[in-house]
Amino acid sequence: MPQSASEEELKLSRVVEEVRAGKRYRSVTDQTVRRLARAALAVEGGDITKATKRTKRGLHEIFGAFMPMTPKYEALLCKVREAVACNEPEAIRAALEPALKAHSSTRERLPILSELYDEIFARLGTAPTTVRDLACGMNPLTIPWMPLPVGATYIASDIDHRLVGFVGKVVTALGVTNRVEVRDLLTEPDPEPADVTFLFKAVPCLEAQGRGLGWKLLKQITSPVLVVSFPTKTLGRRSRGMYRTYSTEFSRRIADHPWKYDEIEFGDELVYIIRKD
Known part of the structure; x- marks a missing residue:
């Protein structure tokens, strides 16, 4: 019944x-x-x-698999604010590293951050004045590694209130104009335009919640440029043919769209820079 x-x-x-x-x-x-x-x-x-x-x-x-332990947010924030007060770029980066290591994606990305962002921003052409970071995790904390222009606005979102609150305070301490908010992308997609939108390793997580949901989000995003990435290894550091799986699926999914894109592999990450315009 x-x-x-x-x-x-x-x-x-x-x-x-x-x-x-x-x-x-x-x-x-x-x-x-x-x-x-x-x-x-x-x-x-x-x-x-x-x-x-x-x-x-x-x-x-x-969510949980990417952050096995809940970070000590207040202690981390204090360290960042102390480093910012000293106004030493290397000290600021060093203070951010413990928080970046608390999330598997930024931990894996940490050794290649400068190289990654130099390559991405070089391919963007015009420097973005607004950057949107969806399902951001700790990624907004990598702003000191980005060649962001002065006065740029950083918009970010994720599903955990404590994480989002911490990230917002850190980005504010870094002196970057921002809006960091809690958002579930599957119930409340963010339609606000931005010069470039980051979607790092999020598509597989969305696909795990429903086939086609991650690819649908790519179509919904209104930014003229998307930077989308996929893992090429599991959290246990096994490849399992993930590069071929995601590259093949990506090619198939965007075949009907007039988008241009660059494919780059950095570390254990397959990155696509998609131009919708």
């Missing part, structure tokens, strides 16, 4: 409460938790226990 809408909402609330009971995902935006919980209940036939486990597994795949 089909469940009533009230029964479905009651079960959804129960699953959300169970997920929130633990500290791990307590600060993830409600939009994401409810979306995953609703999908889990549908798959598990309304079983609350199984749906709770599935929801937590989904949160691990899109």
Whole structure:
């Protein structure tokens, strides 16, 4: 017998409460938790226990696996502010490194940051005055490695309130005009234009939540230039043919679009610079 809408909402609330009971995902935006919980209940036939486990597994795949430990945000922020007060670029970069290492993507990218951004910005042509960073993680903290023009605005978003709050304070301490906010890209895509949009390693995470969702987002983004990347190795450092898988899928997915793009491989990351205009 089909469940009533009230029964479905009651079960959804129960699953959300169970997920929130633990500290791990307590600060993830409600939009994401409810979306995953609703999908889990549908798959598990309304079983609350199984749906709770599935929801937590989904949160691990899109967020927890990349940050196994919750950083000590206040202590990290104090170190950054102290370095900024000294006004020494190398000291600022050194103060940012512990936070960058707390997230697997920026940890892997750290040794090649200068090379990566020099290459990307060189291919952009005109220096961007607005940069948008979706599913940003700790990536806005790499601003000191970017050749951003003076006065540029950095717009970033992710799904965790604590992470976003920390990132926003750091970028402000760095003296960069910014707007850093909590946003679930699958329930609230960001339509605001920007000169360039970064989407680092996010497409596979979106695809894990529904086939075609990551590629759909690429079409929705209004920036004339997108910088999109894919991992070429797993978090366990295994390749498993990921380069071929993603490069083949990328070529297939954009075949019907009049977009031009450059493909570059940096470290364990396959980067595409897409020009929509």
